Amino acid sequence: MSDTTGISFEALEGEAGFGDYFALLKPRVMSLVVFTALVGVLVAPGPVHPFIAFVSVLFIAIGGGASGALNMWYDSDIDAKMKRTRARPVPAGRVAREEAFAIGIALSGIAVVMLGLAANFTAAALLAFTIFFYVVIYTMWLKRRTPQNIVIGGAAGAFPPMIGWAVATGSIxxxxxxxxxxxxxxxxxxxxxxxxxxxxxxxxxxxxxxxxxxxxxxxxxxxxxxxxxxxxxxxxxxxxxxxxxxxxxxxxxxxxxxxxxxxxxxxxxxxxxxxxxxxxxxxxxxxxxxxxxxxxxxxxxxxxxxxxxxxxx
Amino acid sequence: MGLAREHEMHRRRLGRNLGVGLLLGGFVAIIFGLTVVKARRGDEMRSYEHIRPAEQELAK
The missing domain is CATH 1.20.120 (Four Helix Bundle (Hemerythrin (Met), subunit A))
Structure with missing residues (x-):
């Protein structure tokens, strides 16, 4: 089907807006990550330069968002079946699965490396483990296999204040x-x-x-x-x-x-x-x-x- | 017939292009800011192989 400009609606459906890519990062989950990581940085002993703290929390949030994108890549089949998740960019057809995967992987790498350079490599290693845990252990392995999935998934969401603490102290x-x-x-x-x-x-x-x-x-x-x-x-x-x-x-x-x-x-x-x-x-x-x-x-x-x-x- | 100027597709592409542009600009600003902060603080900015042997001994 075409409109008068000769552009097919099918092609338009595949044209994601910037907001669709942002939605891949699960902004609401990211806000919790930002808040808890920031508290982790602020309550830890030892001063952190405000700009370092800002950049660190930003990349912790991007790392969390990247794991959200990878979760949407892997779970697009079940997201399409649930009312709560049906409108997400991948099941709604606005972003291709492969795109979600590419964005997730790229942002994961950028976030981990940048956190390591901005703060320290303990914090970066914790962030890398968090992404691995959420995507591989929770999403790909246990979410569809055990009713304790929420308990396991909760661990991934619990890391941000620990990473924030590591940003300030370099340790656990x-x-x-x-x-x-x-x-x-x-x-x-x-x-x-x-x-x-x-x-x-x-x-x-x-x-x-x-x-x-x-x-x-x-x-x-x-x-x-x-x-x-x-x-x-x-x-x-x-x-x-x-x-x-x-x-x-x-x-x-x-x-x-x-x-x-x-x-x-x-x-x-x-x-x-x-x-x-x-x-x-x-x-x-x-x-x-x-x-x-x-x-x-x-x-x-x-x-x-x-x-x-x-x-x- | 040519493409209409204000097609929805153009609006989405413009939004994407602007978004990517702003992100790249922001990324450059972050790298620059980090460099300034670390340089002012006196952090070691050279990679390990660029430190002279005598300094490496001292670092130990």
């Missing part, structure tokens, strides 16, 4: 491992809450989500179990060099509310949940976002207070 320490664990243990309850009200989408795509393989009751129990394991880690950060009274107070309140929310979810049956259109599940999901954001914000507050000498340090 207890604090950066705890920051990793905070996101790692937060991801399953956060994502499983989403699955409770988006279940049919994953079933259609054949992804073995916990809600599909073990049922919603088991998923609710898993969410509760993870909030219990998460709480001591989150509060434990308060007793390290980056913690303090402000963080401890915030963590105590946030974790109490998170556990209470999980108990509420566990007590609900499917009839009640369907009856009010999964209101409690949606509220728990929204709160999980606030939970993580507030923890990192409290850490930033602590860093600011430490630096101003308010805590007498």
């Amino acid at each position: 320490s207890l604090e950066s491992v705890l920051l990793f664990l905070l996101i790692f243990l937060w991801t399953p309850p956060h994502f499983w809450a989403l699955c409770l009200f988006m279940n049919s989408d994953y079933s259609r795509a054949g992804v073995p989500m916990l809600t599909v393989t073990h049922g919603r009751r088991a998923t609710r129990a898993h969410i509760f179990a993870y909030t219990l394991i998460l709480a001591p880690v989150a509060i434990g950060i308060g007793f390290t060099s980056i913690g303090g009274p402000l963080y401890l107070a915030a963590a105590a309140v946030l974790n109490a509310l998170f556990i209470l929310g999980a108990i509420r979810l566990m007590r609900r049956d499917e009839e009640a949940a369907a009856g009010d259109h999964y209101r409690a599940e949606k509220r728990f999901f929204r709160f999980s976002l606030i939970y993580l954001f507030a923890h990192f914000l409290a850490l930033l507050g602590e860093a600011a207070l430490h630096q101003s000498g308010y805590w007498g340090v």
Whole structure:
């Protein structure tokens, strides 16, 4: 089919705009990467030149975005089956799979090398491992094989603050491992809450989500179990060099509310949940976002207070 | 019949070209900025093989 200019619409569909390539990098995930990596840089001991910090966080974000593009390359078949992901550039036909792959690989290389040159090679090695972990271990190997996929995938999303810490210190320490664990243990309850009200989408795509393989009751129990394991880690950060009274107070309140929310979810049956259109599940999901954001914000507050000498340090 | 000037395809291509241009310009600015910061800080800018043997001994 042609219009009066003689250009076929099929050709136009293949003409991606700049925004389509940007969408390959999963900008919303990138914003979380930027925030947590930046906190990692800022709370770490030792000054980092502002420009080095800016460039490092930028390339950590580009590395995260590159792994998103590689994820869209590999998962384009299942993305096409899910309502949530159907409009992504590859399944929508605006960007070719091969293009997504080329952009992902190229940006991965650029991000790792540039981070190594701008900051140090510990940070660059961690970024390279994060991309490898997310693309090969999670996307290509385990996502379609185990209902624990979210737990494994969460590890990839948990690396950015650790990389940020390595940018500032050139090393890995207890604090950066705890920051990793905070996101790692937060991801399953956060994502499983989403699955409770988006279940049919994953079933259609054949992804073995916990809600599909073990049922919603088991998923609710898993969410509760993870909030219990998460709480001591989150509060434990308060007793390290980056913690303090402000963080401890915030963590105590946030974790109490998170556990209470999980108990509420566990007590609900499917009839009640369907009856009010999964209101409690949606509220728990929204709160999980606030939970993580507030923890990192409290850490930033602590860093600011430490630096101003308010805590007498 | 010739191509219409304001075809959607042209708009998308212009957007892509501008985007790539800005990214390349930004990349050059970043490399330049990093060089300035590292040079001012006194970081070692030479590669290892360009350091004289006596300096290599000192570095050890």
